[in-house]
Amino acid sequence: MSKHSKQYQRADEPIFWGLFGAGGVVAAFATPALILITGLLVPLGVLQLDYASVNAFASNWFGKLILIAVIAFPMWHACHRIYHAMHDLKVDVARGFFKVFWYGMAFVVTIAAGAYLIAI
Amino acid sequence: MSQAMMRVTVQRYRPEQDDAPFMQEFEVPYADDMSVIDALHYIKDNLDGTLSYRWSCRMAICGSCGYMVNGVPKLGCKTFLRDYLNTGLTVESLANFPIERDLVSDIGDFVEKLEEVKPYIIRQDAVSVQDGEHLQTPAQLTRYRQYSLCINCGLCYAACPQYGLNNEFMGPAALTLLHRYNQDSRDQGRDERIDIVNAEEGVWGCTFVGYCSEVCPKGVDPAAAIQQGKVESSKDFVMSKLRPRRSS
Numbered sequence: 519m520s521k522h523s524k525q526y527q528r529a530d531e532p533i534f535w536g537l538f539g540a541g542g543v544v545a546a547f548a549t550p551a552l553i554l555i556t557g558l559l560v561p562l563g564v565l566q567l568d569y570a571s572v573n574a575f576a577s578n579w580f581g582k583l584i585l586i587a588v589i590a591f592p593m594w595h596a597c598h599r600i601y602h603a604m605h606d607l608k609v610d611v612a613r614g615f616f617k618v619f620w621y622g623m624a625f626v627v628t629i630a631a632g633a634y635l636i637a638i
Numbered sequence: 639m640s641q642a643m644m645r646v647t648v649q650r651y652r653p654e655q656d657d658a659p660f661m662q663e664f665e666v667p668y669a670d671d672m673s674v675i676d677a678l679h680y681i682k683d684n685l686d687g688t689l690s691y692r693w694s695c696r697m698a699i700c701g702s703c704g705y706m707v708n709g710v711p712k713l714g715c716k717t718f719l720r721d722y723l724n725t726g727l728t729v730e731s732l733a734n735f736p737i738e739r740d741l742v743s744d745i746g747d748f749v750e751k752l753e754e755v756k757p758y759i760i761r762q763d764a765v766s767v768q769d770g771e772h773l774q775t776p777a778q779l780t781r782y783r784q785y786s787l788c789i790n791c792g793l794c795y796a797a798c799p800q801y802g803l804n805n806e807f808m809g810p811a812a813l814t815l816l817h818r819y820n821q822d823s824r825d826q827g828r829d830e831r832i833d834i835v836n837a838e839e840g841v842w843g844c845t846f847v848g849y850c851s852e853v854c855p856k857g858v859d860p861a862a863a864i865q866q867g868k869v870e871s872s873k874d875f876v877m878s879k880l881r882p883r884r885s886s
Binding site for chain 1: 803833837872876
């Protein structure tokens, strides 16, 4: 039998890993297209997007769901990644604070985006 | 006839006389079929009998001769001088483990972790010989077979940056063996192993760098085993909220 019968604590990681995974899928499939459309094609005038049609899209529940998904999930993905990259870069000071800080940031963005969408 | 020679740089460390490891160069006769352990044998037999290194089977099944070859974890028996003609050849002890002497690394921590995951079939119900053998379908075999090919050489630990940063992490091979037994249809020991899977030191210490799978000399995919472990742990997380498994 093993020498040290260690007590293992269940990690809370499944919650954040789930959001990270969802964000990864959204970021891989939708984010590049969104950057292309909203960041390049529309500003360059290649594609026309008028306020009325975007507003109409954000006004129905289907559109709201899509918008919250493409905003919130990649945010959780990025914050989770940065939090873990800090450990990879040996920045291990105040892990507890940075955990609250990064996941808190994703949480605030999620709530704010949700509130804005509901308000539309 | 003049024999072609090759320079081999070897890490030395003799704790009773050296303050720190240092590199020593040797000239060894070159042949196309010469492996790294052949070169080390030549050095030990002809140039410096004090050189220490582990080896045994010479055929990539014992897992003893893991070294860093030009900074990459390799088995000495499966790595040939001919592939280093242009780059030169430097042999060091496995990264992420303390150096015991010369190329011998102290893999005690890895061995303890292997024991910790209970890498053997656990049965809750006693089965007698008269009941016959446990039958397994090809599909059931496929679920764990590749993970059972691990030879415990420790190359994946030398490759894993997370183990290098924090050796509380169970690491690739131990988690792969754990997964191998949990996936075996004959095994009933999942509940005894799941606490390790669920822990920060378990699958959650992995950030899916994937270098473990790249260096594995047996084609095992530890990174895949650990990601599958994350799915298992996530399912267990949800189930534990819905239906607490046991008091703990």
